[in-house]
Each structure stands twice: as C-alpha cells, then as structure tokens.
Amino acid sequence: MIEVVNLKKVYGKLTVLDNISEKINAGEKVAIIGPSGSGKSTFLRCLNCLEDPTAGSIFFEGKDLADLSVNINLSRRHIGMVFQQFNLFNNKSVLDNIAMAPILVAKEERRKALRHNFAVSVSNIFSKKKKAKCAVRKKDDIKKEAYDNAMRLLKRIGLEEKAKNYPSTLSGGQKQRIAIVRALAMNPKVMLFDEPTSALDPEMVGEVLDLIKQVADEGMTMVIVTHEMGFAREVADRVLFMDKGQIIEQGSPDELFNHPKHPRLVEFLSKVL
Amino acid sequence: MQAKWEVFYDKFIVYDGWQTVVDGLIATLQIAVSGLLIGIVLGTLIAAVKVVPKTNFVAKFLSVICDIYVGFFRGTPIVVQLLIGYFVLFPALGVQLKALNAAIAIFGMNSGAYISEIMRSGIQSVDGGQLEAARAVGLSFSVSMVKVVIPQAIKNILPTLGNEFIVLIKETSVASFITVVDLTKAFKDIASSNYEYIIPYLMLALVYLVLVIIITLGIKLLERRLAVVDRSR
Numbered sequence: 001m002i003e004v005v006n007l008k009k010v011y012g013k014l015t016v017l018d019n020i021s022e023k024i025n026a027g028e029k030v031a032i033i034g035p036s037g038s039g040k041s042t043f044l045r046c047l048n049c050l051e052d053p054t055a056g057s058i059f060f061e062g063k064d065l066a067d068l069s070v071n072i073n074l075s076r077r078h079i080g081m082v083f084q085q086f087n088l089f090n091n092k093s094v095l096d097n098i099a100m101a102p103i104l105v106a107k108e109e110r111r112k113a114l115r116h117n118f119a120v121s122v123s124n125i126f127s128k129k130k131k132a133k134c135a136v137r138k139k140d141d142i143k144k145e146a147y148d149n150a151m152r153l154l155k156r157i158g159l160e161e162k163a164k165n166y167p168s169t170l171s172g173g174q175k176q177r178i179a180i181v182r183a184l185a186m187n188p189k190v191m192l193f194d195e196p197t198s199a200l201d202p203e204m205v206g207e208v209l210d211l212i213k214q215v216a217d218e219g220m221t222m223v224i225v226t227h228e229m230g231f232a233r234e235v236a237d238r239v240l241f242m243d244k245g246q247i248i249e250q251g252s253p254d255e256l257f258n259h260p261k262h263p264r265l266v267e268f269l270s271k272v273l
Numbered sequence: 274m275q276a277k278w279e280v281f282y283d284k285f286i287v288y289d290g291w292q293t294v295v296d297g298l299i300a301t302l303q304i305a306v307s308g309l310l311i312g313i314v315l316g317t318l319i320a321a322v323k324v325v326p327k328t329n330f331v332a333k334f335l336s337v338i339c340d341i342y343v344g345f346f347r348g349t350p351i352v353v354q355l356l357i358g359y360f361v362l363f364p365a366l367g368v369q370l371k372a373l374n375a376a377i378a379i380f381g382m383n384s385g386a387y388i389s390e391i392m393r394s395g396i397q398s399v400d401g402g403q404l405e406a407a408r409a410v411g412l413s414f415s416v417s418m419v420k421v422v423i424p425q426a427i428k429n430i431l432p433t434l435g436n437e438f439i440v441l442i443k444e445t446s447v448a449s450f451i452t453v454v455d456l457t458k459a460f461k462d463i464a465s466s467n468y469e470y471i472i473p474y475l476m477l478a479l480v481y482l483v484l485v486i487i488i489t490l491g492i493k494l495l496e497r498r499l500a501v502v503d504r505s506r
C-alpha cells in the first residue's frame with residue numbers, strides 16, 4: 001500500500017530519518033514505538049508529505065509522493081491522518097468539520113466535470129465522432145450526501161447531539177473521536193495516527209482506543225505511532241522500533257515485546273513496560 | 274456667541290450648507306469603507322504571500338515586491354501618496370479617475386499595507402495544526418487558508434482591524450488635498466465663507482467623534498456575537 005524507499009529527512013545538520021526503507025501492506029496494522037526524538041512523528045508525517053522528505057521516495061498507489069510534480073492533494077485524500085492535538089477546525093461546527101472536505105472535494109470534481117463537458121461540446125461541433133459527456137452532480141445532492149454521511153459517522157460515535165457544537169465546547173476524547181471520523185469521511189485507504197491518545201486525560205483514552213480498534217477490525221490499513229504498549233500489542237500485526245532515525249528492529253508484537261533482541265530495544269522496553 | 278450661532282445657522286440651513294456637509298460625510302464614509310474593504314483584500318493577499326513557504330523563485334520574488342510595497346506605503350505620509358497617485362501615477366498610467374475614486378484607491382492601497390501586517394500576525398496567531406489538518410485531508414494551500422486559517426485570523430484581529438477602520442476614517446480628512454470634498458472640506462468651506470471658525474470646526478470634531486464612537490460600539494457588538502458562536506450553539 002505504501003512503500004518507502006531510502007527515505008531521508010534532515011533538519012539543518014540534524015539527520016532525523018536516516019535512509020529508511022519500509023513497506024506497509026494493504027490491511028496491515030503497523031505500530032511504531034521508540035524513544036522521544038527518535039523520528040517517529042517525522043516518519044509518519046513524511047508518509048503523506050506533511051513533512052517534505054530530504055531524499056528518497058514514498059510510493060502510494062503507484063505514485064511517488066516525494067516527487068513534486070505529483071499532485072499531493074489528490075493522494076492525501078486517500079490517506080487519513082489523526083493528530084496528537086486533534087486539530088479540529090475551530091471555526092467550524094462539528095458537523096462541518098466532518099463534511100467540509102468531502103463537500104469541497106466533490107465540488108472541485110463537479111467543476112472539473114463541467115469544464116470537461118464544455119470542452120466536449122466545443123469539440124463535438126467540429127468533429128464527426130461525438131464524444132460523450134460525463135455526469136455532473138447537483139450541488140444540493142453533494143451537500144446532502146456529505147451531511148448525511150457526517151451525521152451517520154457522528155451517530156456511530158454517539159455524538160450526534162453535538163453536531164451543531166463548536167470544538168471548543170468538547171472534551172478531548174470527544175474531539176479526538178470526531179477527528180477520527182473526520183478522516184474516515186474521506187473514505188481513506190490508509191490511516192495514520194500520531195500518538196492519538198497522548199494529549200488525553202487518562203479516563204478518555206479508552207473511548208478513543210476503542211474507536212481505533214473498531215476501525216482496525218473493519219480492515220483499515222493503519223500506521224500508529226503510540227506510547228500505549230498494551231494497545232500496540234493488541235492491535236498491531238507488526239511493530240516497528242525506531243531509534244535515532246532508523247528502524248532498528250521489527251516483528252510481530254510477540255517477537256518484539258517478549259523476545260526483544262537489540263540492546264536498545266531491551267533498554268527501551270525495560271523503561272516503558 | 275449668539276451672533277456666531279446665527280451666522281452658522283444662516284450658512285448651514287438657509288443657504289443649504291447642510292447639503293454639502295451630508296455629501297461630505299457620504300464621501301468620507303465611502304472612502305473609509307471602500308478603502309477598508311480594498312485594504313482587507315490587498316492586505317490578505319500580501320499576508321498570504323508573506324506566509325507561504327519561500328521554496329521557489331516566484332514566492333521569493335513576490336515576497337520582495339510585497340516588502341517594497343508595504344515599505345513605501347508605511348514609509349511615506351498619506352498626503353504624499355495622494356498627491357503622487359492623483360497627479361503623477363494615475364495620469365502617467367493613463368488611468369482617468371474622479372478625485373473620489375482616486376482617493377478610494379489610494380486609501381485602499383495604503384490601508385492594505387497596514388492590514389497586511391495585522392493580517393500576518395493574525396495568521397501566525399492561528400495554531401499551525403489547523404493548516405496541517407486541512408492539508409492532510411487533501412485541501413490545497415489556498416483553499417485551506419481561505420476556509421480554515423483566514424476566518425480564524427480575522428476573528429483574532431477584529432479589534433485591531435476596527436482600530437484600523439477608525440484610523441482610516443480620521444485620515445480621510447486629508448482627501449481634500451486632491452480636491453475631494455469630504456467632511457472636513459465641507460465644514461472648512463462653511464467656515465471660510467464668512468470667517469467664523471469656532472462653531473463649524475467644533476461641529477466637525479463632534480461628527481468625527483460620533484462616527485468613531487458608533488464604530489467602536491459596532492465592533493464590540495460583532496466581537497461578542499462571534500464569541501457566542503464560539504462557545505455554544
């Protein structure tokens with residue numbers, strides 16, 4: 001699903017990602033663990049090019065996202081991302097937080113279809129071979145579908161009565177669950193999570209992890225940076241241990257947690273477990 | 274004093290001086306409101322250029338142009354800008370503008386320079402995560418700015434923007450340098466028609482004061498409205 005080839009990220013003199021090559025397969029749940037500053041977030045953020053790689057390639061659906069000629073916006077629509085700080089849009093209601101991007105994207109496609117049809121009508125005047133026009137969705141339909149879908153997602157997480165609220169009125173756990181369904185509303189093929197529960201009060205961690213588990217069980221491909229070792233063990237098919245900008249050990253949760261080999265991993269686990 | 278009032282009354286009511294004043298007031302408001310709107314649009318564009326990551330030549334080039342623009346309009350008096358614009362620049366470009374429209378254009382460009390700085394600090398006051406989240410769902414930089422970042426920036430800078438509007442209203446009093454008959458010019462004409470200055474000029478000050486108070490109240494109201502939307506609905 002995602003293939004990372006010789007990925008490098010350098011800030012000034014600091015090498016944060018040191019020539020990483022890694023593959024994330026469709027349907028896989030990959031957890032990334034490692035000490036603070038080891039480059040976990042940077043690695044995750046390079047996967048959708050929120051951070052521009054210094055060198056290397058990120059292949060997603062056959063396109064190299066690191067290549068500047070690739071339209072990154074189109075690819076990002078298939079890569080959901082959930083942040084540690086939730087990052088709900090503060091100027092939008094909960095419902096609009098979820099529905100905004102789907103509506104804007106559908107409207108953009110609508111404009112594209114209109115332009116295409118216009119070009120077809122013009123060329124049909126001059127050529128004998130009549131080309132077909134493509135369907136153009138009604139604006140109202142676009143909105144209705146997006147809002148219906150947003151409402152369905154809100155019902156799923158039991159927050160439908162918060163639809164009209166603004167993010168500032170919600171608890172951290174509610175915000176994060178909304179951030180997750182906001183990403184789901186784009187029907188992503190893969191979801192990236194950067195420490196989704198680290199900014200939460202302890203009593204809210206459970207509700208967010210439960211939702212992530214549900215999404216995992218539905219077969220979503222996932223990459224999760226986490227400090228929740230129990231969660232990584234339970235949900236992940238594969239765990240990557242990062243240290244100093246490299247993935248220095250990886251394997252099934254059982255291999256990694258119960259039979260760690262690399263001394264730095266042993267040391268790390270002794271601190272966090 | 275009685276006599277002075279009579280002279281003013283005569284000029285203001287009997288000889289239709291109020292008509293000029295109303296026209297002047299309208300001109301002042303036109304310049305200030307249109308100037309503010311042009312300033313917001315220009316200022317937002319300049320601020321956007323300034324906050325785009327300067328990764329390529331075009332971005333750097335535009336940024337330098339904006340710096341020069343802002344430097345010029347902040348570094349010279351508005352009167353000088355009016356004179357240069359109306360008597361030198363517009364004629365040289367072959368643009369024929371009525372004095373009022375020229376004043377609107379120049380005040381707009383002037384406030385654009387100031388608002389760009391306000392807007393830039395407003396954009397920077399919006400948490401970077403907001404832009405990241407918008408980019409992460411696949412929105413382009415410009416759409417993300419327009420839909421997510423700039424609305425929040427404008428809310429943050431509303432008090433400062435209101436202040437800019439007040440400054441603008443007061444600054445329009447120099448528009449008569451390029452023959453615009455604004456509020457100040459209207460009262461000045463009344464005063465100099467019979468060399469009685471006290472009442473017309475005190476009235477002039479009063480009208481500006483009332484305008485400023487009304488705007489201040491309006492902004493307070495708007496702020497409170499937006500704050501309510503923020504808290505709950």
Ligand SMILES: Nc1ncnc2c1ncn2[C@@H]1O[C@H](COP(=O)(O)OP(=O)(O)OP(=O)(O)O)[C@@H](O)[C@H]1O
Nearest residue numbers: 011014016034035036037038039040041042043195
């Ligand atoms: N924009 C930046 N400019 C300079 N250095 C940066 C930048 N972003 C990250 N770094 C550095 O890169 C290194 C890796 O950061 P990163 O956030 O990827 O670590 P992490 O593994 O996610 O840590 P944590 O567990 O604390 O979140 C750190 O040393 C950090 O200081």
Ligand SMILES: [Mg+2]
Nearest residue numbers: 040041042195
């Ligand atoms: Mg991190």
